[in-house]
Amino acid sequence: MKKIFLIMSVLLIFLMGCGQGKKETTVFTVLNGAEPPTLDPALSEDNVSHNILLGLFEGLLVYNPQTNNGAPGVAESWTVSNEGKTYTFTLRTNAKWSDGTPITAKTVVDSWLRTLNPETASPYAWMMGMVVQGANEYNSGEAGADAVQIKAIDDHTFQMDMVGPIPYVESMLPHTIFGIVPVHTIEKFGDKWTLPENMVCNGPFVLKEWEPQDHVTVVKSKTYWDAENVKLDEIVYIPSDDNNTRLNMYKNGEADWMFQGMPLDQIDVLKQRPDYQVIPQLATYFYEFNHTKPPFNDVRIRQALSMAIDRQTLVDKVTRGGQIATNEVTPPMPGYVPPEGNGYNLEKAKELLAQAGYPDGKGFPDSTILYNTSEAHKIIAEFIQQQWEQKLGISISIENAEWKTVLARGKEQDFNILRMGWIGDYQDPNTFLELFQTDAGQNYGKYSNPEFDALIRQAATMPGGTERFNVLKKAEQILIAQDQGIAPVYYYVNQDLIDLTKWGGWYTTIMGWHPPKYIYKK
Amino acid sequence: MKNKNQHQPEHQFNQSIKRTSLFLDAVRRLRKNKMAVAGFIIVVIYAVISLSAPLLPIHSYKFQILDHRFLPPSIKSAGKILLERERARLLTQAKNAGRDTLLPDELEKLETYEQKLRSDTTIKDGKPIRTFGRIYLLGTDSLGRDLLARIIYGGQVSIAIGLIGSITSILIGTCIGAIAGYMGGKTDYLITRFIDIMYSLPYMMLVIILMALFGRGILNLFFALAFVSWLTVARVVRGQIISLKNSEFIEAARSIGAGNLRIVFKHLVPNTLGIIVVFTTLTIPNFIMMEAFLSFLGLGVQAPFATWGSLIQESVDGMDLFPWRLFFPAITMVLFLFAMNFFGDGLRDALDPQLKNKL
Numbered sequence: 001m002k003k004i005f006l007i008m009s010v011l012l013i014f015l016m017g018c019g020q021g022k023k024e025t026t027v028f029t030v031l032n033g034a035e036p037p038t039l040d041p042a043l044s045e046d047n048v049s050h051n052i053l054l055g056l057f058e059g060l061l062v063y064n065p066q067t068n069n070g071a072p073g074v075a076e077s078w079t080v081s082n083e084g085k086t087y088t089f090t091l092r093t094n095a096k097w098s099d100g101t102p103i104t105a106k107t108v109v110d111s112w113l114r115t116l117n118p119e120t121a122s123p124y125a126w127m128m129g130m131v132v133q134g135a136n137e138y139n140s141g142e143a144g145a146d147a148v149q150i151k152a153i154d155d156h157t158f159q160m161d162m163v164g165p166i167p168y169v170e171s172m173l174p175h176t177i178f179g180i181v182p183v184h185t186i187e188k189f190g191d192k193w194t195l196p197e198n199m200v201c202n203g204p205f206v207l208k209e210w211e212p213q214d215h216v217t218v219v220k221s222k223t224y225w226d227a228e229n230v231k232l233d234e235i236v237y238i239p240s241d242d243n244n245t246r247l248n249m250y251k252n253g254e255a256d257w258m259f260q261g262m263p264l265d266q267i268d269v270l271k272q273r274p275d276y277q278v279i280p281q282l283a284t285y286f287y288e289f290n291h292t293k294p295p296f297n298d299v300r301i302r303q304a305l306s307m308a309i310d311r312q313t314l315v316d317k318v319t320r321g322g323q324i325a326t327n328e329v330t331p332p333m334p335g336y337v338p339p340e341g342n343g344y345n346l347e348k349a350k351e352l353l354a355q356a357g358y359p360d361g362k363g364f365p366d367s368t369i370l371y372n373t374s375e376a377h378k379i380i381a382e383f384i385q386q387q388w389e390q391k392l393g394i395s396i397s398i399e400n401a402e403w404k405t406v407l408a409r410g411k412e413q414d415f416n417i418l419r420m421g422w423i424g425d426y427q428d429p430n431t432f433l434e435l436f437q438t439d440a441g442q443n444y445g446k447y448s449n450p451e452f453d454a455l456i457r458q459a460a461t462m463p464g465g466t467e468r469f470n471v472l473k474k475a476e477q478i479l480i481a482q483d484q485g486i487a488p489v490y491y492y493v494n495q496d497l498i499d500l501t502k503w504g505g506w507y508t509t510i511m512g513w514h515p516p517k518y519i520y521k522k
Numbered sequence: 523m524k525n526k527n528q529h530q531p532e533h534q535f536n537q538s539i540k541r542t543s544l545f546l547d548a549v550r551r552l553r554k555n556k557m558a559v560a561g562f563i564i565v566v567i568y569a570v571i572s573l574s575a576p577l578l579p580i581h582s583y584k585f586q587i588l589d590h591r592f593l594p595p596s597i598k599s600a601g602k603i604l605l606e607r608e609r610a611r612l613l614t615q616a617k618n619a620g621r622d623t624l625l626p627d628e629l630e631k632l633e634t635y636e637q638k639l640r641s642d643t644t645i646k647d648g649k650p651i652r653t654f655g656r657i658y659l660l661g662t663d664s665l666g667r668d669l670l671a672r673i674i675y676g677g678q679v680s681i682a683i684g685l686i687g688s689i690t691s692i693l694i695g696t697c698i699g700a701i702a703g704y705m706g707g708k709t710d711y712l713i714t715r716f717i718d719i720m721y722s723l724p725y726m727m728l729v730i731i732l733m734a735l736f737g738r739g740i741l742n743l744f745f746a747l748a749f750v751s752w753l754t755v756a757r758v759v760r761g762q763i764i765s766l767k768n769s770e771f772i773e774a775a776r777s778i779g780a781g782n783l784r785i786v787f788k789h790l791v792p793n794t795l796g797i798i799v800v801f802t803t804l805t806i807p808n809f810i811m812m813e814a815f816l817s818f819l820g821l822g823v824q825a826p827f828a829t830w831g832s833l834i835q836e837s838v839d840g841m842d843l844f845p846w847r848l849f850f851p852a853i854t855m856v857l858f859l860f861a862m863n864f865f866g867d868g869l870r871d872a873l874d875p876q877l878k879n880k881l
Contacts, residue, residue: 266840386585386826
């Protein structure tokens with residue numbers, strides 16, 4: 001009896017101890033999908049590192065958690081002048097780094113110049129080049145840093161001149177590429193500045209631990225200007241990339257948010273769950289044709305192949321995640337409805353194929369669909385392969401390779417048909433259409449139409465509004481309906497698992513960014 | 523004069539010797555080993571089924587009927603399964619609403635659904651075929667393809683990779699190992715150093731480089747796998763031959779004028795057969811596994827072709843929901859590997875030259 005009493009009392013004390021410790025910190029665990037390749041905002045080009053950086057750094061503008069448009073960040077307010085070509089930002093006086101160093105307009109200038117510096121080799125510098133006057137020249141080494149039209153007018157006023165009246169610039173500025181970096185520690189530590197012991201941040205969170213292949217932990221920053229409105233104490237990012245493992249971890253309660261990558265076989269069951277969040281994404285899944293080699297340099301072949309894909313069946317019965325079948329490349333956006341592309345039309349497809357010299361697919365050259373290794377891409381490729389074989393009599397083989405190999409082969413036009421996807425970097429049709437300009441880096445199929453190029457260039461000089469959208473619409477009509485430069489397949493959806501009855505401040509958005517600053521426990 | 527009727531004493535010099543070959547002897551001993559015989563029979567059944575796949579009354583391994591995806595194994599037709607599913611769904615709906623039976627309009631809905639299922643057709647090779655009565659004994663996969671057909675056709679590829687791969691690698695390895703061991707001296711030195719160098723290179727990387735050099739395709743896959751996997755065999759055979767080459771029976775052979783080739787392939791190699799056979803049975807599963815690994819890297823057999831390895835790999839994601847997709851290919855593969863092992867074990871015992879003329 002005495003013993004039992006003793007054990008009970010020990011347990012009781014132990015339990016009380018635990019209860020007290022837990023009450024104080026709110027930890028949010030994220031299944032992030034992969035190991036972040038970098039935590040340097042200038043070098044980040046993937047959504048895995050972007051997710052973490054959203055908490056660590058704050059640019060001039062930040063993402064509004066509900067719309068993902070630009071909202072005041074380090075910049076308190078801004079004015080537009082010179083026919084929409086000049087932006088003048090007023091910076092917060094209380095913005096500072098986690099080591100106490102204040103952030104001034106000069107910090108912003110130095111950060112942006114570092115990103116543009118050819119030696120930094122930032123993979124996304126082109127995006128800054130699209131906006132800032134002189135940025136492209138400096139980035140490509142044609143001009144010096146003084147060519148870049150950004151300047152610090154005083155300690156808290158920053159001004160930039162743009163290449164044109166870019167109407168969507170405010171939805172671009174929250175992107176990490178426009179981020180502000182601690183230039184003073186970068187000078188001191190060089191490449192090692194992102195190590196937890198060296199890293200200083202200006203966002204709502206600071207880096208605490210980075211165990212590669214295990215976790216990245218960030219904790220609430222004490223020096224952040226809006227620290228009192230940050231509700232989470234700690235965020236743990238787990239880099240596991242096996243979708244089944246991740247799903248099981250989430251189901252076991254080991255994580256609070258599973259960021260995309262649902263196993264395809266589980267979709268039907270996941271859709272029944274109340275914590276399964278799905279929303280159309282600003283992203284398109286498409287097949288690129290190699291325009292440099294026959295037979296795909298023939299528009300009739302491209303149209304025939306595109307018209308023979310039953311996209312509705314594909315999204316209803318194969319991908320099943322709520323994806324939206326599309327014949328167009330640009331997702332609909334406020335004010336922009338993409339012009340209609342070539343839909344599923346078997347008769348027409350057969351006719352076009354016959355006209356091109358391959359009646360019933362006879363004599364069609366050996367061709368291959370190239371995709372990067374993934375269960376979902378494979379099953380989609382198998383479906384499309386079967387469609388073409390059954391309906392057009394064309395037998396096309398499919399081949400998978402690792403992502404980097406696919407990109408390398410894409411750049412050398414070493415493919416017939418290539419699977420690609422594109423996630424819009426900002427909310428404007430331009431983010432999709434500019435990919436297919438003759439000299440664009442991501443134009444792997446080497447689609448080229450001078451008329452299309454001219455329209456895209458024309459739109460870049462126009463102020464926002466219906467007229468500009470009409471020019472872009474005309475460009476898309478040429479790219480898709482007329483030339484069938486690519487075969488769009490569907491619009492992606494964001495699929496996330498998060499219990500919204502437990503967590504607030506997390507909204508489903510078209511861009512899929514969820515700034516952790518606003519997330520709180522209900 | 524000797525008495526001719528006198529019974530002669532038995533001794534080793536006046537026995538009649540029944541001529542027997544290594545092979546006949548082996549078969550006799552093999553037949554006594556029940557497990558080995560069972561293994562052999564299973565392997566033969568697998569071989570026959572795989573080879574006659576185009577003649578068997580099974581569905582196409584690549585034809586997709588999307589309405590039939592994820593059907594469980596059953597002897598009932600696909601249409602009936604779908605119909606039962608719909609009925610069950612309506613019944614649960616009714617139960618949730620507090621009813622025990624279906625309402626007339628629900629029954630009507632069910633009837634129209636049945637009509638639709640019965641009249642559904644799909645185009646295959648230009649001809650419409652009815653989909654209602656299709657039976658999938660082992661269920662279907664995520665694109666509505668028959669799993670049985672995929673396992674059988676997959677078996678073709680898997681077994682071929684296992685057999686051809688290990689036979690080629692054994693042939694190369696035995697020849698090179700035997701030559702190195704028997705010749706000794708400089709030849710031996712050069713060959714062993716070459717093998718050492720090959721060993722130090724990452725094995726999978728070599729396969730991948732070879733595949734990249736010679737292009738993709740099943741034949742190249744065989745070749746690439748065999749080309750890098752003879753090393754171990756060569757080492758083992760070389761060691762065996764070195765230990766045997768100074769034994770009395772080789773001296774005897776040499777003293778009656780046997781040539782080098784004869785000594786190596788008639789006397790030395792048969793004495794190492796036991797080890798070679800065991801090694802073969804071990805490498806066949808190895809090759810099958812390796813192919814699965816290469817498929818994963820995108821260097822194996824390309825879809826819509828399947829192998830056991832790729833079927834298993836495809837099914838892992840949904841194994842709790844559709845266990846049959848994992849279970850059947852896995853059991854097929856395991857059974858084959860077991861049979862192969864028992865058969866190999868039996869062969870080793872049977873081929874042991876030390877047991878000549880014994881049980």
